[in-house]
Amino acid sequence: MGKQPTRRRGNKQTVNPLKRVSAGIQQAMGEVEEDKVLPLIAKLNAPNAADRAWSASCISNLVMANESTRKLLLTNRIVVSLIERLTDDNQEVIEEVLGTLRNLASVEPTIVKEYYNRDILTPLAALLPRISHTLDLVLKNAPLEDDTDKERRQTIWDFAENFIYIIWTISETSDHYLKAINRLNLINFFISFLSAADQCPTRVVVAAGQCLTTLTEDNKDIYIEFQNHPEYINMLFDILNNSNSPDKVLVSVLACAILMNVKEVVQLSGSWDDDRDALGELNKKIIPILVASLDYDIQAAAEKSVAAVQSGNVTKHEETGEITPKPKQPLVEEERYIQSVEDRLSTLQLSLELLADICLQGEDSEEDGWADEDDEDMGDENLADNINEDNIDDYLQDAAALNDNTNGNTELLNSNPVMHAFTYQIFPQLIRLATPTPTLSFPADPTFCPTVTLGLSLTHQRSLECINNFLLAMNDVPSKIWFKEHVSDAQQAWQWLFQTAHQIGSCTASESRDSILEVMVGCLWSLGRGLGQNIPLGSTDVATLCGAYQSANRDSSMRVKVIGCLGPIAAKQGDIETNKMIGQFIMDILCDSNGNPEVKIEALNFLYDVYSDCEFDYDEPVFVHGGYLNQLKQLVPSIRSMVKSIDRRKQFDLRSRADEALTNLVAFIKYKTTERR
Known part of the structure; x- marks a missing residue:
C-alpha cells in the first residue's frame, strides 16, 4: 500500500508578530522623492541626538509607506546606517533605530x-546587559537613580x-x-520575562515565549541550559498550573x-521511571x-470583524488593505x-500544531536520505536491471514478513488519556x-480584512492537518x-469533508485555498483507509476526486493524495461499476508517457492493493476482462526506464x-498470472 506522507514537524510559529507594529507607525503615503530622502538619512549622523532620533523615527514611517520608498532607502544603504546607530551614546536614538529595524x-x-551579514548581532549583544539591568530594576521596583534611569524604565518594554x-x-x-x-x-534573558509574566506586559512575555519556542525546537545545543537549570522547567509548569487568565492564553x-x-x-529533570512514562x-x-x-x-469573530471594518472607523493601508492606525493616534475600539x-x-x-505533533509521538524516525555503502556501490543499474521472476519470491517473503509485524494493545488504547x-x-473542536x-475565510475581496482572512485560512489548514495526523495515528493502532x-464519527467526517471541499472549491482560486483542499484530500485518504468497507460513498465523490486530480495539473503531491484516496473506494465490495471507473482512470495514468514518477508509483501501489486477490467481486469483471494484466506486462519496460532515470544520489x-x-510490479505480474490456475 502506498504510504501517505505525514505532516512534517516544522517551526512552531504563529502569524509573524513582526507584522504587528506600534500604533502610529504604519501609514499610507505617496512616493517620496530621493532629494528628500537623502537629507533624512544624513541626519542619522547629525551632531544633535534629538535630530538623530527624529531621523530614525521618520525613516520608520517611510519603511512602512510603500515598496518604492523602501527600495529607495535600501539603495542608499539604510541598513548600514541604522546598524551603526545601534552603538549610539543616546538611549532614545537606539530605541528609535531598533523600532525601525x-x-x-x-x-x-x-x-x-x-542584518546578519552586517554583523548586527555584535551591537545587539552589547545592548543585552543594559536591557537586563533596567529590567531588573523595574521588576524589583528599585529607587530611581536619575532622570536617565527614569527614561530607560519608561521605555524598557518597547525597547525589549x-x-x-x-x-x-x-x-x-x-x-x-x-x-x-x-x-x-540568551535563554536566561527570555526566561526572565516568562518567570515575571505577572509583572511584564503580556506582549513582551509573548515575544520572549515565541523566540524561546523557536530557539528550543530541534536545537540540542540549547537543551543543556534547561538541564543545568531545572528551575526553568518548574517555572514553565507553574505557568501551566496558573493559566486561568484569558489574556494569558498564548x-x-x-x-x-x-x-x-x-x-x-x-525527563531528565523529573522523577519518572522511563521515557514513555515521562x-x-x-x-x-x-x-x-x-x-x-x-x-x-x-464564526462569531468573523462576523464581528466584518462589522468592525464596515463601521468606517478602521483605517486601512492603501497597498495591503491591512489595518493601519492613524499616525500618533491610539487604536479605536474596532481596530x-x-x-x-x-x-x-x-x-x-x-x-493545533502542538496537537498535531502529539499525534506523531512514537513514530519511527524518517529515513535520512543517505544510502549505505553497499547501495551506493550498486549504482543506478541495481534493482531496475536485476529484478526477475527467479528472485522475486525472496522479495515477496520479505514484504509478507513486514506486513505481519503488528504491535499494540487494544485495552491500553481504550484507556489511553491522549486518545480519549x-x-x-479535540476531534469535534477540529471539525468546528x-x-x-x-x-472572511475566502472573501471575494481579499483586501477587505486581509489579516483576519489569513488567520482564518491558516487556522482551517492547521485544524485539517491535525485531523489528518490523528487519523493516520488511528490507522496504525491495532x-x-x-x-x-x-x-x-468517521463517516460524518467523510461527508463533511466533501461538502466543505465543494464549498471551498467554488471560491476564488488562491494559494491558501489550494493548500487547504490538498490537506482535505489527505484526510479523506486517511479516513478511507480506516473505514474500508464502511466508506459512505456519495454519488459524486469519485467524480469530484478525479476532477481534483485533473485540476491539479502538474502538482504531483495533490495527485498522489487523490490516487491514495481512490484506493479504499475502489476496494469496496458490491460496487463493480465504481471499481471499473476508477481502475480505468488509474490505467490511463500509468499509460501516460509524460506522467510524473511519484504519481505513477502511487498508481502502481493502487493496483497492488486493490487487485491483490481474485476473490474480490470486482477482480474478474474489471482486472481480468479489462485486460489489465497484459497492459501491465507491456508497461514493464517503460516503468523500468522511468526508475533508471531517477538519480539515486539526488x-x-x-x-x-x-x-x-x-x-512489486514484477512480483504482481507473476502472482496474477498464476493466481487462477
Whole structure:
C-alpha cells in the first residue's frame, strides 16, 4: 500500500508578530522623492541626538509607506546606517533605530540576511546587559537613580520587545544564524520575562515565549541550559498550573510548546521511571491547556470583524488593505477588536500544531536520505536491471514478513488519556475550527480584512492537518479500533469533508485555498483507509476526486493524495461499476508517457492493493476482462526506464520507492498470472 506522507514537524510559529507594529507607525503615503530622502538619512549622523532620533523615527514611517520608498532607502544603504546607530551614546536614538529595524524586517523579510551579514548581532549583544539591568530594576521596583534611569524604565518594554523580535526573526531565517544566536546565551534573558509574566506586559512575555519556542525546537545545543537549570522547567509548569487568565492564553500555549521542545530534558529533570512514562505525564499536563485554548468561536469573530471594518472607523493601508492606525493616534475600539482576533487566531494555530505533533509521538524516525555503502556501490543499474521472476519470491517473503509485524494493545488504547481527549474533546473542536466562515475565510475581496482572512485560512489548514495526523495515528493502532468504535464519527467526517471541499472549491482560486483542499484530500485518504468497507460513498465523490486530480495539473503531491484516496473506494465490495471507473482512470495514468514518477508509483501501489486477490467481486469483471494484466506486462519496460532515470544520489527516497514499486510490479505480474490456475 502506498504510504501517505505525514505532516512534517516544522517551526512552531504563529502569524509573524513582526507584522504587528506600534500604533502610529504604519501609514499610507505617496512616493517620496530621493532629494528628500537623502537629507533624512544624513541626519542619522547629525551632531544633535534629538535630530538623530527624529531621523530614525521618520525613516520608520517611510519603511512602512510603500515598496518604492523602501527600495529607495535600501539603495542608499539604510541598513548600514541604522546598524551603526545601534552603538549610539543616546538611549532614545537606539530605541528609535531598533523600532525601525524591526519594522523593516516585517515588510522586507529578506533583509534579515543583510542584518546578519552586517554583523548586527555584535551591537545587539552589547545592548543585552543594559536591557537586563533596567529590567531588573523595574521588576524589583528599585529607587530611581536619575532622570536617565527614569527614561530607560519608561521605555524598557518597547525597547525589549523590539530587541526580542529582531533576534527572533534572525533565528528563524537560517540554522546557521541560529547557531550564532546560541552563542549569545540568551535563554536566561527570555526566561526572565516568562518567570515575571505577572509583572511584564503580556506582549513582551509573548515575544520572549515565541523566540524561546523557536530557539528550543530541534536545537540540542540549547537543551543543556534547561538541564543545568531545572528551575526553568518548574517555572514553565507553574505557568501551566496558573493559566486561568484569558489574556494569558498564548503565554500558556507557548509554555506548552517550549516544554514539548525540550521534553528530553524534562525527563531528565523529573522523577519518572522511563521515557514513555515521562512523555505520558507531560501530555497529561499539556493537553488540558491546549484543549482549553481551542474554545474560540471563529464564526462569531468573523462576523464581528466584518462589522468592525464596515463601521468606517478602521483605517486601512492603501497597498495591503491591512489595518493601519492613524499616525500618533491610539487604536479605536474596532481596530483593537480586529487585533484581538488576529492574536487569538494566532494562538489557535500554535495549539493545533502542538496537537498535531502529539499525534506523531512514537513514530519511527524518517529515513535520512543517505544510502549505505553497499547501495551506493550498486549504482543506478541495481534493482531496475536485476529484478526477475527467479528472485522475486525472496522479495515477496520479505514484504509478507513486514506486513505481519503488528504491535499494540487494544485495552491500553481504550484507556489511553491522549486518545480519549482526541476522541471526545479535540476531534469535534477540529471539525468546528476547520469549517470556513461564510464571510472572511475566502472573501471575494481579499483586501477587505486581509489579516483576519489569513488567520482564518491558516487556522482551517492547521485544524485539517491535525485531523489528518490523528487519523493516520488511528490507522496504525491495532485492529483500527477507533474506526470501529466511532464509525459514525468517521463517516460524518467523510461527508463533511466533501461538502466543505465543494464549498471551498467554488471560491476564488488562491494559494491558501489550494493548500487547504490538498490537506482535505489527505484526510479523506486517511479516513478511507480506516473505514474500508464502511466508506459512505456519495454519488459524486469519485467524480469530484478525479476532477481534483485533473485540476491539479502538474502538482504531483495533490495527485498522489487523490490516487491514495481512490484506493479504499475502489476496494469496496458490491460496487463493480465504481471499481471499473476508477481502475480505468488509474490505467490511463500509468499509460501516460509524460506522467510524473511519484504519481505513477502511487498508481502502481493502487493496483497492488486493490487487485491483490481474485476473490474480490470486482477482480474478474474489471482486472481480468479489462485486460489489465497484459497492459501491465507491456508497461514493464517503460516503468523500468522511468526508475533508471531517477538519480539515486539526488533523489534517494524517490529512487528507493521507485525500485520497490518495480520489484512489486514484477512480483504482481507473476502472482496474477498464476493466481487462477
